[in-house]
Amino acid sequence: MNLFENIITKIGGFFATPNQKKVNKGKSSGYRFYKTELANNETIFSAITLKANAIASAPIGIYRDHKKLTPNEHPLARLFKYGPNPRQSMFGFIQYMEMTRNTSEGAYAIIEYDRMGDVQAIWALKSDLVEPIINTDDNDLWYKIKDHDTDVVNFVHNSHIIALNYLNNNGLAGINPLNVLKNTISYDKEVKEFSINQMKNSLKANAVVTIPGTLDTELIEQYDEMMEGMQEAGIIYVDDGKDFKELSNRSYIDSKVFEVENITVQRVERVFNIVGKLIKDNTGTQDTEDLIFLKDTLLPIIRMYEQEFTRKLLNSLEIDQECEIKFNMSGFARATMEKRGNFYQQMLRSGLYSTNEIRALEDLPPVEGGDQRYLSRDLWPADRYDEFIQSQTSNTNSSNE
Secondary structure, three states: OOHHHHHHHHHHHHOOOOOHHHEEOOOOOOHHHHHHHHHHOHHHHHHHHHHHHHHHHOOEEEEEOOEEOOOOOOHHHHHHHHOOEOOEOHHHHHHHHHHHHOOOOOEEEEEEEOOOOOEEEEEEEOHHHEEEEEEOOOOEEEEEEEOOOOOOEEEEEHHHEEEEOOOOOOOOOOOOHHHHOHHHHHHHHHHHHHHHHHHHHOOOOOEEEEOOOOOOHHHHHHHHHHHHHHHHHOOOOOOOOOEEEEOOOOOOOOHHHHHHHHHHHHHHHHHOOOOOOOOOOOOOOHHHHHHHHHHHHHHHHHHHHHHHHHHHHOOHHHHHOOEEEEEOOHHHOOOOHHHHHHHHHHHHHOOOOOHHHHHHHOOOOOOOOOOOOEEOOOOEEHHHHHHHHHHHHHHHHHHHO
């Protein structure tokens, strides 16, 4: 019995195989497509590595009433600290899941239980072996998983599968970002191949000698021998009536190639939501850019991981006890406390961030009323801006009287 069969056997009592005749099959994943593009496109590789390493770098833990539990207090804390399975560290597991999520229709992992029904291990699955399906008997979500060693197919209920993906339009498999970038990747590849061919076939000469009259083969050979001897001596002589010009500032690559490359990078940044991380625009400070990257890019992804892990790895009793799985975000805020404080104050007073959004960036629990946004001038609530204008007008009229 291999590892996968052993896991399936352990969780077999928790589910029954759905009626296969009534199962609606979804689309296959784009896993094979990603393997080629991730290995051959440095822009894609850089974008995915940036996100995968950032997410994997955030410490993960299980909390009760906002207090982090130790490995002696909860078995999941041991998995998070020492690795979710014997083959991976927690960093490697999250990195693989995020890489797969960004290069296919979804990242999947299967949960292994001990005899008491507690989580014993979490195993990442290859996305091209997993297919989300709907059992039309009860409209419930299952996963059709193929064992790559034996080709045996098993059906596993969604409660035993960690599933992470991009936006989806059918509630099943997500949208593969590489499919969105398919035309961009193809165009970029063609331009680079053209550039390489252009460089290989470009002019290799170092100088031009202009000779009056008509050139013939014998005359060219004579000048080739003469120029070769002169260059070895470090001296070049030119007869009367002949002109010698050195070729300088040669470029084997058309400047438009670099323009196309910049366009490709910008499109990749937009699709992966990392605008400004691959090409610096120098419009803001590094501290500000890091905080925006944290809020707009990393925070939504981390919340997805937290919610999926909490509802799949914790039982109902633990959830009722206000247990939750959270990533520690404080390590991302590399700016000094003073700079972070000034930035948060600006965002709060401009109505761009709420109090709870700022507290989330500092890994602090939300507070009652903290979702309200404010504007400057005594922090007037943003949804009552009309009242603020009216009050200012009334004050002005009173002063004039």
